Structures are given as structure tokens and as C-alpha cells.
Amino acid sequence: MTSATDSPLPAVPRLIATDLDGTLLRDDKTVSDRTVAALAAAEEAGIEVFFVTGRPARWMDVVSDHVHGHGLAICANGAAVADLHDGGRLLKVRALEREAALDVVHTLRAAAPGTSFAVELSTGIHYEPEYPPFHLDAGATVAAAEKLLHEETPGTGAPVLKLLAHHGELTPDDFLALARTAAGDRASFTRSSPTALLEISGPGVSKASTLELCCAERGISPAEVVAFGDMPNDVEMLRWAGTSYAMGNAHPAAVAAAGGRTVNNNEDGVAVVIERLVAEHTLSRTQR
Template sequence: MGIVTSAFEPAAHPAPYEKTFADPAPRLIATDLDGTLLRDDKTVSARTVAALEAAEAAGIEVFFVTGRPARWMGVVAPHLAGHGIAILANGAAVYDLRADRLIEAFPLPEEEALAVAYALREAVPGTTFAVERTGGIHREPAYPLIEPDRPGSTTPVEILPLEALLAVDPAQPLLKLLAKHPRMDPDDFLATALSVAGRHGEITRSSESALLEISGAGVSKATTLAKCCAERGVTAAEVVAFGDMPNDLAMLGWAGTSYAVANAHPQVLAATTRHAAANEDDGVARVIERIIAARR
């Protein structure tokens, strides 16, 4: 497994891809996007595009496993593998992006979302919330606007309190509750949320700010990736995974081979046995190139 519990000392250089005699050949690459595969400007480098194409040509499937919703996948949509499938919203949804079709969702129950929100409001005053459904995002008045509200919306979603947000588009699966605080340390915010509301859902973070992402209990990048792999007859030992933030830890722990990019959160660096170059230095692409070279 890629996760260890021993103390970590940073390596001077990224660990190379090394295959031992007993290791099965990788059949699937699972990679996070922001801070991992994408550059800081949210683009895909030419080297990374070439590496993704080479992996597919070599018969290695590539799955994008991200916290992003479907509407934010345009940056990588042209570089999807032939299957066109991506795992979104930290494992809460599986999409066929080529067909623009939700394949499967693992929703957060509305009552659990409210329980998390009430607990966080009491423990951390000033927390504001948004609701991510398959059809889009709905937010409280004080929740920071990070993208334009839904075009054509007849109800200004920004005027709705949380309880009303959960009543908007109820037929659309509730993928995530988002909790934002303007000043709190992000790691402290996560620790507090886990202590007061962890039993109500899967609480994690992928942002540099105090932004929490809450999915249904037991729903993570790891659980949905494991399900997708099982449907393809791929074992954990045949998966190479890449990530950079706490929401990647479960996936990195499940995969047989795991890499943290050099710019990863300290907790992720400490928890992984292998390290790739930073996202700005095409760390994922470099490892993919070595994987393909080792197959020859």
C-alpha cells in the first residue's frame, strides 16, 4: 500500500517509479486534478497531454478523480481516455463526460447535511454554506461567490438560507455540502468539523482556504475508485494514484502505488512512500513516462 505511518523525512529528489519482480504491471492510473495534474494556472501542459496519450496507447486506463463538479471539467475533457469516465465531487458522482451523463451518484442525505451545518454553526460561528447538486451549486447570502450563479435561474439562489437551499432541485442528487469560514486556519477548521460532525458524513478539504467539503458517510475518492476498478477487474495492486491534499488520502491509501506531488499538503507528503515532482514541473507526467518505459 502507498500509506505508511512512520515518520517522514523529505527526499532530496522525487522517488523514481520502481517495479519489483512481484509487482503487477499497472493497469490504471488515478490522478487528482487541481494541484496535482494541472498547473497552477489550471491548464494541462503539453508534456502531460503527451503522457496521458501514451498511457492510453500502452493500454493503461487513466481516471481523473477529483473534487470538481462536472461543469468544471472542460479543462481536461479533451484529454479523457477512451472510456470518457471521471470520478467527481470526491467520489460522490461518476460521470460519462463525453455523453454528459451521470452514471451513478452517492448522495449526502439532506438530514445529515443539516446536522453537519447545525453542529458547525454552533462550534464555529461565521461559517457559511453552499449545496452542490448534480445540477449546480446553491449558496447562502454570505457564502463567497466563486462562480456565476446559474444562468436563467428564476430564483436568486444567493438569498436563500441553508434550509431553503436543500429544498431547491430536490430531484437532483446532493453531492456535497460546502462549508466556508473567512478567517479560520484550514486545518483547524477541518479538525473541528471532524470532532463535532464527523459521524454525519465524510468531511475533508482540498482548498488552501478554510473550505470544507462534506459527502455522504463512507463516500470518498477511494470507495468510488475501488468500485469502478472492481467493475473492470482491476485490483488495487494494479493502480497507481497521485494526489496533493487531504481529500486524496483515502485514495492514496487504497492504491497499490501512491505518489504525492512535491507541492502536496504536509500530511499527504508524510503519508506517502513515493513522491513526484511538483505539479508545475509535470510530476504526474514524469512518473507516467517512467511507467511506460518500464513496460518495454
């Protein structure tokens, strides 16, 4: 693996895809002045920037002022594409079918007793009484997962963006491995939290697969994409992009998936690479 200073960049980069927490954002959840300047320089150079995150659209205020001119962000690990210039309106939804979500709930309860669940809908999150509460979502309904997933009339409820599963005793990686073994044929399992908190999407839904759809709409190939990430939910994206970087603080799975490595998020690792990318891109244009 190469570092940010010697890793080759694409000759004509067209898109930067970056995770947020642990990647673009510092640990205090801020975007540094250096990173803001780097994002603006990329846009000025004609390089699109996509934020690609596990966060729901309603939690994108931390970067909404810095989104690229197109205004789009990929949220909920690829389950939604949101327009941040229009209040986070969802333009594309790749839902987890409720029947499949309920099947996963029953399977994980049997495989890992003590698991509690939350349901992330397109309209907000709701969770079971045992699930760690979301203080940012004071209006959430607290009830058993079966009730949260129930529809009076099939097809009339808000789309399920993802199911979240929490376990208080298992290690995060052990819980992920157990869940994939037990129900990986019915949904996509990943994680981005330092705790045993799994994020469960529809089959084939990931940051990478939705980014691929957005790039195809723009005629952008994987070879023209530079991606950044730090956790298991970034692995597919890091593998898909023609050029990719794991952060200095990254999980071993992200490090293994990426082609290069930059410094950690508190040292502005994304900005370090973007600055070099923009400088080389600008130089190549002046030499034509």
C-alpha cells in the same frame, strides 16, 4: 519515502488515478503538452486513466479532451461518476442525505459561528448570501442553507453531491479538525482549498471508495493502481492505491499518505512518473 526516480512501480499497472488541481493541472489550470503526451502514451499502452477530482462534472472542460477512451471521471470527491464523452452525464451518484446535511449545518453553526454554506446538487451549486460567490455559476440560487436543502416532497429534489462550509477566520486544518470532531459520525469531511473551505460528503464517500467501486467493476486490484494527489481529499486514495505519489507541492497529510513523491505540478510531476511507467511497461511486454 522514495522519489519518482527510484520508487518501485507495479509489474503490470492497469490504471492511473490522478487528481487535477495542484496535481495534473499546472497552477494556471492548463494541461501541459508533456502531460497530454504522457496521458496518450498510457492509453496507447493499455493503461486506463481516471481523473479523480473534487470538481463537479460541469467544471471538467479543462481535461475533457484528454480523458481516456472510456470517458469516465470521478467527480465531487467520489460523489459522482461522470461520462465526459456524453457532456458530463452522471452515471453514478453517491448522495449526501438532505436530513444529514441539515444536521451538519446546524452542528457546524454551533461549533464554529460564522460558518457559511453552499449546496452542490447534481444540477448545480447554490449558496448562502455570506458564502464566497462562484463566478463560474452565475445561475446559482442565493438563500439560507435550510431553504436550499428543503424539499416540498421528500425524495423529489436533486441529489446532494456535497455540502461546502466556509469560515473566514479559522485556519483550514483547524476548521477541518473541528468539523470532524463535531460531526464526523454523520458525514465525510475533507478539504482541497488553501482557504478554510470544507467539502462534506455522505458517510464513507471519498475519492478512494468510489475509485475502488470502479476498479472492482473492471477486475482491477489496488496493487494494479498508480495514484497521484496533493491535498487532504486525496489521502484515502493515496493510501488505497498499491503505488502512490504525492506532488512536490503537496500538503503534509498527502505526503504522509503516499508511498512516493514526485516533482510539483508546474514541473509536470505526474507526467514524469507516467513516462517511466510506460517505458517500463513497454519494456516488460517486449521481453515476454
